[in-house]
Amino acid sequence: MQVIKIHHPLDPQLIPAGPVVLAMGFFDGVHRGHQAVIRRAKEIAQQRNLPLAVLTYSHAPGVVYRQYPGGFKYLSTTERKLALLEQLGVDRVYLVSFTSQFAALAPQDFVDQYLVDGFHSQVVVAGFDHTYGPAETASMDKLPTYARDRFEVVTVPKFTEDGNEKVGSRLIRQLIDAGQVQEANAELGYYYTTTGLIVHGLARGRTLGFPTINVETPTPERLPGIGVYATDVLIGGHWYGGMASVGHNITFGDDNQLTLEINLFDFSQMVYGEEVKVRWYQYLRGEEKFAGADELVAQMKRDEQAARQVVAHRPVLEDQILS
Known part of the structure; x- marks a missing residue:
């Protein structure tokens, strides 16, 4: 698996030529909900005979804004996240350093500079609640508008356990903090x-x-x-x-x-x-x-x-x- 580290502004020379299927997400823990996104993107990539690329980040965006007073504790460090993504059959990872300059990009600029001109995305896949900026302007519902028919958007629906609470990183962190590792393992899909x-x-x-x-x-x-x-x-x-x-x-x-x-x-x-x-x-x-x-x-x-x-x-x- 190829890992390409990116610091804004994006240097196009870092990016291989040719279209990709791109999955987006922070993917802390690479839990079963994340796995559903990656596997859906993998299916599409295989159908179209394209590489599967993942856009993710080297640290949690909230760390930059000091949203975690005691420091942020990850379910998976970057090294471990990359190992999990590789096991899921990802061909390429764009590991973006989340900086204030990157965060200041308007949604349309992010789409133009990264998803289209930078990564040559033919299909972009993400979970239903993924955002690429402020939630009110950068939701998955709005992504087709920014795409302007230059790529296809695939939104993976909420992944739940028996129709109950969404499988998510926040829930898993709460379970681990409470010592409920059996329950956390079930949500992760691995130990x-x-x-x-x-x-x-x-x-x-x-x-x-x-x-x-x-x-x-x-x-x-x-x-x-x-x-x-x-x-x-x-x-x-x-x-x-x-x-x-x-x-x-x-x-x-x-x-x-x-x-x-x-x-x-x-x-x-x-x-x-x-x-x-x-x-x-x-x-x-x-x-x-x-x-x-x-x-x-x-x-x-x-x-x-x-x-x-x-x-x-x-x-x-x-x-x-x-x-």
Whole structure:
């Protein structure tokens, strides 16, 4: 898959010649609703024997306008989003840096400069609620007017689960923040996955008989809410089952930083400095403050049993797009 990074104003020399079918969207998480857009665009591209291109952005537009006081946490970093798009059969990605100058483009100028003159779009595909400027002037309903018969517009309808709430990034973020990773996985169509670096911790787990890896998660990534989870961890090309704790270790004090610690089952390797992926399967319980180490160890033994069961019998997702 070809990735072309674009900074406004668009340099036409960056863009390959020839028409494309273009899918538009920010696609945070590349969830099942996004997958429906990409797959519809892929069908059209195959029918017309054209490349499938995707227009997306390197960061959330709201970040530029400080709409997220605590910083924005992504369902998928740019690297992960690109990997997911590639798995869906995208041929080319136009990765646009969302700047104030780019945002200032009038809808007609955006269409003329990018969709027509820049990308040579023959068909443009997007979700029903996609916007390319202010919602009142840059909706999908208005796109055919700006297109002026120079390209076809295909609007993909709302993707819902059993006719209920729309499958969307905002809902999935809420589910992950609440620890509802099973429900989030169903909306995503694959297992929610984060990345990180294994770093030294305080080694408390080893003294309790439950050695853990401490995973330092990149700031832009969204960790599930505080609690204990059943997980898999990819280290050196192999997946290892484990139980993960996202929390403040409140049994050992009230002012501890938030950490991600994972006890891997049947694992004893030295892995400091390894970059890992964590797949999140199921929430087991919330963080608790125990009276002492013995009470904590007893609970961890119960957690291990529960987590082993989940990992051994994890569901197969029908629309899973990850290997």
